[in-house]
Structure formats: C-alpha cells, structure tokens
Amino acid sequence: MLIAFSVAPSGTGESVADAVADAVRIVRESGLPNRTDAMFTTIEGEWDECMDVVRRACEAVGKHAGRVSLVLKADIRPGHVGELDGKLERLEAAIEAGDRQS
Numbered sequence: 001m002l003i004a005f006s007v008a009p010s011g012t013g014e015s016v017a018d019a020v021a022d023a024v025r026i027v028r029e030s031g032l033p034n035r036t037d038a039m040f041t042t043i044e045g046e047w048d049e050c051m052d053v054v055r056r057a058c059e060a061v062g063k064h065a066g067r068v069s070l071v072l073k074a075d076i077r078p079g080h081v082g083e084l085d086g087k088l089e090r091l092e093a094a095i096e097a098g099d100r101q102s
Contacts, residue, residue, distance in 0.1 A: 001044070001045065001046065001047060001050060001074060001075060001076045001077065001078075002042055002043070002044050002074065002075040002077075002083055002084060002087075003042065003043050003044075003050045003051075003054060003072060003073070003074045003075075004040040004041070004042040004072070004073045004074075005040060005041060005042075005043075005054055005057070005070060005071060005072040005073070006039060006040050006041070006069075006070070006071045006072075007020070007023050007054075007057050007058050007061050007068060007069065007070050007071075008020060008061065008068070008069050009061050009062070009064045009065030009067065009068055009069075010065055010067040010068065010069050011065055011066070011067055012064055012065045016064075018064065019060075019061045019063075019064035019065070020061070022057075022060040022061060022063070022064070023041070023057035023058075023060050023061050024036055024041060024057075025060070026053060026056045026057045026060050027041050027043060027053055027057060030043070030049075030053045030056075032044060032045040032049060032050070032053060033045070033084045034084075035084060040071075040073075041057075042084060044081070044082075044083060044084045047076075050074075054070070054072065058070055
C-alpha cells in the first residue's frame with residue numbers, strides 16, 4: 001500500500017519546519033520506501049507498518065503543539081510492491097507514448 005500524508009502542528013505560529021522535520025525523520029528511520037515533497041510524504045509498506053509510522057510521526061509533531069493536523073490518502077492494493085516508483089514510471093511512459101503520437 002501507499003500512504004501519502006501531511007502532518008503539522010496547529011497553533012504554533014507561522015513556521016512548522018522543526019515539527020515537520022521530526023515527522024520526516026521518523027519516516028526516514030522507519031526503513032520503508034518513502035518520498036517527501038513540498039506537500040506530502042509518501043510511504044510504501046503493509047497496513048500495520050505504514051499506520052505505525054503515521055502514528056509515530058503524529059506523536060513527534062504533537063510534542064510541538066497540543067493539536068495536530070493530519071491529512072492522509074491511501075492506495076490499498078494488496079500484492080503490489082514497488083509502486084512508489086512503479087506508478088511514476090507508468091505515468092512517464094504514457095506521457096512519452098502520447099508525445100510520440102502527436
């Protein structure tokens with residue numbers, strides 16, 4: 001499964017960088033395949049291991065504030081692995097194929 005999530009403290013002022021850095025550190029130390037961009041962190045693994053990482057990331061952010069905001073989107077597809085890169089590779093191939101047809 002893939003889980004894309006964003007976690008941030010609420011009510012701590014304008015910058016959330018330190019809190020988010022703590023969450024991303026949890027993700028990177030988990031050993032799960034992951035990718036972080038400007039809006040979300042995406043992880044890949046089994047249900048329990050992914051949800052454990054999300055929980056621990058929320059707990060890390062919670063140390064910075066009494067309230068935490070979590071946005072989560074999941075692609076639950078049993079039996080498929082390598083989708084963190086595989087989905088992008090298929091997308092790029094489709095774009096390239098479309099460019100050749102034009």
